[in-house]
Amino acid sequence: CASVAPVRDANNIDDKVQFSMDGRFAVQYIENGEDKSMTGKMLWEETRRATDITLSTPLGNAIAGLHITPNEARIKTSDGHLFVENTPEELMYRLLGYELPFSNLRSMVGSSQKSLAEHTVLEGIEGWDVKVTNRFPNPNLAKKLIITRIKPTPLTFTLFIDERSDAPEPTE
Amino acid sequence: TPIDDLQQFNSTTSSASGSFTQKVIGKSGSAKKVSSGTFIFARPGKFRWTYTAPYEQVLVSDGKTLSIFDKDLNQVTKRSLGSAIGSSPAAILFGGKDLSANFTLSDGGSADGRAWVTAVPKSKSGNFTKVNIGMRNGLPDAMELYDTLGQVTVLNFSGISKNSGAPASTFNFVAPAGAIQGK
Numbered sequence: 001c002a003s004v005a006p007v008r009d010a011n012n013i014d015d016k017v018q019f020s021m022d023g024r025f026a027v028q029y030i031e032n033g034e035d036k037s038m039t040g041k042m043l044w045e046e047t048r049r050a051t052d053i054t055l056s057t058p059l060g061n062a063i064a065g066l067h068i069t070p071n072e073a074r075i076k077t078s079d080g081h082l083f084v085e086n087t088p089e090e091l092m093y094r095l096l097g098y099e100l101p102f103s104n105l106r107s108m109v110g111s112s113q114k115s116l117a118e119h120t121v122l123e124g125i126e127g128w129d130v131k132v133t134n135r136f137p138n139p140n141l142a143k144k145l146i147i148t149r150i151k152p153t154p155l156t157f158t159l160f161i162d163e164r165s166d167a168p169e170p171t172e
Numbered sequence: 173t174p175i176d177d178l179q180q181f182n183s184t185t186s187s188a189s190g191s192f193t194q195k196v197i198g199k200s201g202s203a204k205k206v207s208s209g210t211f212i213f214a215r216p217g218k219f220r221w222t223y224t225a226p227y228e229q230v231l232v233s234d235g236k237t238l239s240i241f242d243k244d245l246n247q248v249t250k251r252s253l254g255s256a257i258g259s260s261p262a263a264i265l266f267g268g269k270d271l272s273a274n275f276t277l278s279d280g281g282s283a284d285g286r287a288w289v290t291a292v293p294k295s296k297s298g299n300f301t302k303v304n305i306g307m308r309n310g311l312p313d314a315m316e317l318y319d320t321l322g323q324v325t326v327l328n329f330s331g332i333s334k335n336s337g338a339p340a341s342t343f344n345f346v347a348p349a350g351a352i353q354g355k
Contacts, residue, residue, distance in 0.1 A: 022205075024229075026249065037248070039240055079296070162226065
């Protein structure tokens with residue numbers, strides 16, 4: 001089965017990881033009228049050409065690898081299946097039955113040039129409301145985000161970023 | 173042989189506790205932060221796996237349901253254990269007694285003072301291509317979990333205490349006040 005993500009050439013400017021973040025996420029959603037939840041870990045690695053997202057269980061083993069380019073989103077699951085859609089949202093809907101805000105997550109977590117002040121709510125990013133409730137000390141970038149939507153079905157995506165490449169750990 | 177040691181451990185250990193460190197090596201080879209914590213289990217399928225650093229998270233199985241609480245996310249997630257334990261590492265340490273039901277075991281040679289067993293899941297639908305278990309003094313001392321997406325999880329165990337018994341309440345999950353609950 002063809003591997004999802006091309007082997008990255010670290011010397012190629014297009015393949016250099018320009019931004020990465022590693023964290024934990026939780027999803028609350030409604031399925032058949034019942035409140036459901038899911039939790040896991042996420043590794044986000046972005047180059048100029050594409051974004052690779054590895055989703056893992058809380059115990060750390062990978063269960064899905066997404067490879068997102070401007071034209072398509074593909075996912076390889078741990079049992080070897082490969083799915084391709086136009087957008088990450090369509091892909092996650094196909095797999096999970098609900099969307100996750102991956103297309104806008106990069107802008108939601110902000111950067112040193114453009115970042116949300118704490119506890120402000122950014123409304124209406126394609127139906128998602130974003131609230132930053134915890135920040136890295138310096139630079140003062142988002143660490144915990146609560147991303148919610150009401151339609152088509154209520155859903156809350158909570159992301160706690162343990163490490164992000166644009167907010168290096170203070171050296172002891 | 174290490175396989176005999178592992179099978180012996182499995183068949184003579186009804187419960188055990190200890191500490192672990194865990195490192196996940198991504199498919200690009202980059203190693204992420206080491207996490208650590210404690211574990212306690214009672215066969216079949218009951219365990220409490222607690223991460224204490226760099227964050228607080230607990231996974232509790234009562235043999236039927238797996239409950240996960242993450243302090244930073246402040247959320248409780250529950251799922252049936254069957255789909256979670258399957259041919260996962262938890263099955264090796266905490267599952268039923270006969271490993272060869274779920275895994276093909278082979279001698280993995282010796283390295284870093286351990287005798288290794290290679291366990292390949294018989295089911296192809298699991299998350300792992302293989303699991304290496306390092307044995308020392310008849311106890312599992314390390315594990316390397318190769319998942320199907322190229323990540324490797326390296327676990328090291330210490331302070332293992334066998335058959336020390338655990339109060340039944342150990343495996344009952346009680347959600348902290350204010351935690352968001354989900355099914």
